Amino acid sequence: MAEFKERQVFTRRELPVLALLALGALGLLFWLRAVPSGRTAVLEVEGAEIARRELSALSGPESLKITGANGVELEVEFSPEGARVASAACPDKTCQRTGLLTKAGECAVCLPGRVVLKLEGGDEPDAQTY
């Protein structure tokens, strides 16, 4: 076995493993392109559903203010195009930076507030059953 500091980046027998990983990654990427757009936006706090909107039934943007766990306040916006977290009162703002969700299965997650905003349902409603 090679000393730590003499290790190469790749060894010859690892090349098939890495090639396989890269192929798997590419396959996943193509599979993701085929994901249908989402129809229903679901808002969860600590795993429990607190709001649900049929996006196509909305005539314009609808704003909803909620308070998640640990007192984290979020403003969620639903519109016919999709759903997003418009503002978040936490330092990371990861959920806000996720941007507009449009595809089925996409989600914006606020970990400090234990909030999940996700889209469900594409052309086939059953396709999103896990």
Place this chain on the structure above:
Amino acid sequence: MPKHTSPAGRAALTGLLGALALALSLVENLLPPLPGMPPNARLGLSNLAAMYTAGALGLPWALGVAGIKAGFGFLTRGVTAGLMSLSGGMVSTFLMWLLLKKTGSGLALVGVSGALGHNLAQLMVAWALTSQAVLFYVPFLGIYGILTGILTGTVLKITMPALERVGKYWGRGKVQEQEKTKGS
């Protein structure tokens, strides 16, 4: 690998590498998020420090580096961020140590296993904290982990001579004599 004789030297080196991990994570936080990737996805450059520590000093010290990083996250960004950092750091450090010490794996594969372990552990914690919806990120984190892991392994190979100099200096304090005999 330097033969470190004093525990104090190892502890000092671990502290330095922990500081390096913090500095690297600060730098990579300045980079803009990649389009199409989860907004909190990072290059994982700070894994370099844990990877080097696992190879040069061993598992307990490497876990110490991960602990320093998690502790800093806990103090500056709160309990949730600290928990995420701790889970990711511990799992990835253990996997990298396993591959470095128990197999002859190349550094790219070590980096990939560290990145995938990091992502997987964090995803499990996120799942536990919220709901199954987070599993949507599995393919993204998989692809991203493979790419960044290969990058980290390559960068470690490139920066190894510099890290070795630091390691020798703090481990034995004989670096000048050695450099003289090498004629460099």
